[in-house]
Amino acid sequence: MSSSEISLSEQISAHIRGAILAAVDAGQLPKEISKEVPESISLERPKNRDHGDYATSIALQLAKPAGKNPRDVATILQSNLAVIPEIARVDIAGPGFLNITLNRASQAELVTTILKAQAKYGQSTGLAGVRINLEFISANPTGPLHLGHTRWAAVGDSLGRVLSAAGADVVREFYVNDRGNQMDLFGASLEAAALGKPIPEDGYQGQYIGDIAASLVAQDSKLTSMPEPQRVNEFRERGYAWQLGDQKRVLDNFGTHFDVWFSERSLHEGGSVDVAMVKLRKQGHVFEEDGATWLRTTDFGDDKDRVLTKANGDLTYFASDTAYYINKRGRGFDICIYMLGADHHGYVGRLKATAACAGDDPEYNIHVLIGQLVKIIEGGEEVKLSKRAGTIITLEELVEKVGVDAARYTLIRYPVDTPMILDVDVLKRNTNENPVYYVQYAHARIAGVLRNAQELKIPVGLDNFDPSQLTHDRENELLGALAEFPKIVAAAAEFREPHRVARYLEELAGVYHRFYSDCRVLPLGEEPVSALHSARANLCAATNQVIKNGLDLLGVSAPEKM
Template sequence: MTPADLAELLRATAATVLTERGLDAAVLPAAVTVDRPRNPEHGDYATNVAMQVAKKAGVAPRDLATWLAEALAGQSAVDEVDVAGPGFLNIRLAKSAQGAIVERVLTEGEAYGRSDSLAGTSINLEFVSANPTGPVHLGGTRWAAVGDALGRILTSRGAAVTREYYFNDHGAQIDRFARSLVAAAQGLPAPEDGYAGEYIAEIAAHVLEQRPDALDLPEDERQEAFRSIGVDAMFTKIKADLHEFGTDFDVYFHENSLFESGAVERAVETLKASGNLYEKDGAWWLRSTEYGDDKDRVVVKSDGNAAYIAGDIAYFQDKRARGFDLCIYMLGADHHGYIGRLKAAAAAFGDDPATVEVLIGQMVNLVRDGVAVKMSKRAGTVISLDDLVEAIGIDAARYVMVRSSVDQSIDIDLALWASKSNDNPVYYVQYAHARLCSLARGAAELGVSADAPDFSLLVHENEGDLIRTLGDFPRVVESAASLREPHRIARYLEDLAGAYHRFYGACRVLPRGDEEAEPVHTARLALGNATRRVLANGLDLLGVSAPEKM
């Protein structure tokens, strides 16, 4: 019985108890909260549901808790229920109910932890979307890992997820990039507002390989040649690096297409017609404060040119026209103001602002020998995705980026994350999986089978802790999906690896020497197989490999 199963049992039992006593069962929450006590002596699980609803039902919390305890005591899945304090319920499950968790993992296999809670929901997940003016830096690398993991998690809940990269190929930054390439090709320093570095020289050389006459062209044509060829080369590099990192996209959407197709102009006209744009000082402003933004936003500047937000507005309208129920934007730390303006744009088009979600990722810092490494795309001192992968490997790079909440900055200690020790979190988790694979191979050599296990034999404290940790997995994945927090799965995997290592240290799984295999060995081997399965499922959701040998 998983925590979710127990929560359903508790709610159903509470509804029956309240109804039988002439009380209103409608006071019960849609979902009952079930937690694991910090002190295992208090039981396997605990709930405060009696305290939560007693006042609404018109009874004392401890009285309601006592009634619930009496009703639960008659359930075959429950071994013991105690009432604690003002009305907490501490519950200890029957061994057969705990064994059912292991059986469920083994039966469902790769599907364990998945659900259809988001079935029928179409989600546009836009992430990375770095400007094609340089390689993917550490901030973009974080979104590549987190975005891909979030896409996997949402898909595991049944959602139809489209991973999208917004290709910023329109605007001043592209002009600066092209001028920087021209300067490099001419052997001149980068423009004051331009980009420098080895990658600029390499792309400039590539442009001249494709167009040997590029420097001889008239200025406008020369700028366009370096722009078009250079941007294409940079973006090809970005896509290749992301693919090697295990992050691919379903759609690469070109910002410039919104202007070329007239989508921006149509969006502006729609908002003018609805009265959500007004003219002031020669410019057109979005009435975004009426929809919760901190200030109105200029959409068309006084010179007649579209402001940057105009493209964002047209892009949102395009996403909704493609049928997406939810548009998730994953943006950098300097884009916090986009939350209000994007939600306001949605409302101005008559959409529910909840169709827009914006996740803001904080900075990533690289540490070498205890000293932070500074980076600047303009100066050419960029620490890129492939630099990080070269230093610590793909799995460690993905895991370190996913392991922390996106609203926290990350300091990456290269020595730690490159190490093969239990201090390295990804190594710790992967080693648990590899150790379990080795255990399975050893069992096969000894002829020990995991068939027909008797889980009632798993009575050791560490066995119970491992089983209950396995039971937490579906709820952890659900939380990671609903809260958009993939780091919850990484932290869970570390807890699971720890529970397994403690189990392995205390409970002998395979017979030694000439010992005959006993039923307890079969049960423990089955528990190990279930643990291996959940570790693999969790690592897959993060896009991290589950090695069989290390």
């Protein structure tokens, strides 16, 4: 049915708009306000249950243009809304709020919608036809993934799922910085570790360097006796392969998968840099100065112009970034999303300016998310993370301590622009205090109820669902919460904020637990099976479907038992 496409709240919203226009036609409100009426009337779910199922402040907004007292406007709308079948009652409160109470049975039809849609409930078409390149993590292949990467591994993966649910065609991409000085330093560090020599001045110091070196030598003992410069090259290339494979293994275990691993080398070898340079020159923002080649990014708000080719002829890292962006657009992506750490926020301006220099719309074609850094507290002290000192906490270590579900959930439930503090001791000691267990427990609890319902032969399913049975306040609250889900997912996609899904699930789980306390689902003792039992069991099934759909968007499991 079409109501799976148009939610009840959207229908009500449209009804209110119709009621306003009808009041204008009837001469109850002045004609001038027609153009003040928003396309969609915003409804909110009041915190206080006495304020009905939905509330709107539209009368307050229209009062001024209408030249009337807000309460008078509200009164006019009230009588026009009272005739709508889905609405049981409309009350006027405070300065002119309209509090709308829905007909319970029509609200309960939502259960039918959810059970029919199943995994599709919550999906939308808001981003249909939009091709999105979602780049995240993009760690150097010179070391293990650490805590900062872990935040992106969780949030980026979840955002990919959310965008897909909103209808977008998403490609997840990991940019491999396999070119430049740091690769040579990496190779030299491995070689030094293998030969027992001191690590070079600017080399990599961590414990893992020795581990990789030992592993490489174990694979091929001839490595240490190779002549230079072949030896250091081999250490670099084999170390690169080893480290990249390790990153893939760790991410795979974390449930984060990429569609494309894009090598920076391939960008140069495949001619993408030349293509980009030609395109930029054609756009007219390239110039020569002091022997270098520049891109005039200041034409589009950047602080300073950027060098593409140095005076010595080498390409800058900026040239790679620019070519990479143009390459992405050339592959047909409408929107390129970058997820960067706070230490890269200085890049936002130049990335947007680069897009503009390439003739794109920086407001649409490119979207940069800046994630604040994650701090770690252990033993009451902040752990200073330093690659040099080797005091990094890796993704793998975090997962070993708290598990994939808890790690993912904890990292996703905060907006990325919030600097977050993780207390490792709390996570280690008290994993069941994590909100993820609260949500998962609700799912397991419902699954248990449904198993029991099956054993008791309670008729469940759409053929045995009578929506008029669901009249309890707790049932009403639960239905209201379930109705919110599609809006939450759509907003999470629009604002690129998957944490909204996590917060919603906590709310939904809470509403369910309260329902469970007050409303007995299954028959007690010898009590005969009634239509109410079936209706509630179906409500439980619908709730579990939504919890599962939500957890899927986070990449967190929905256990049948706990």
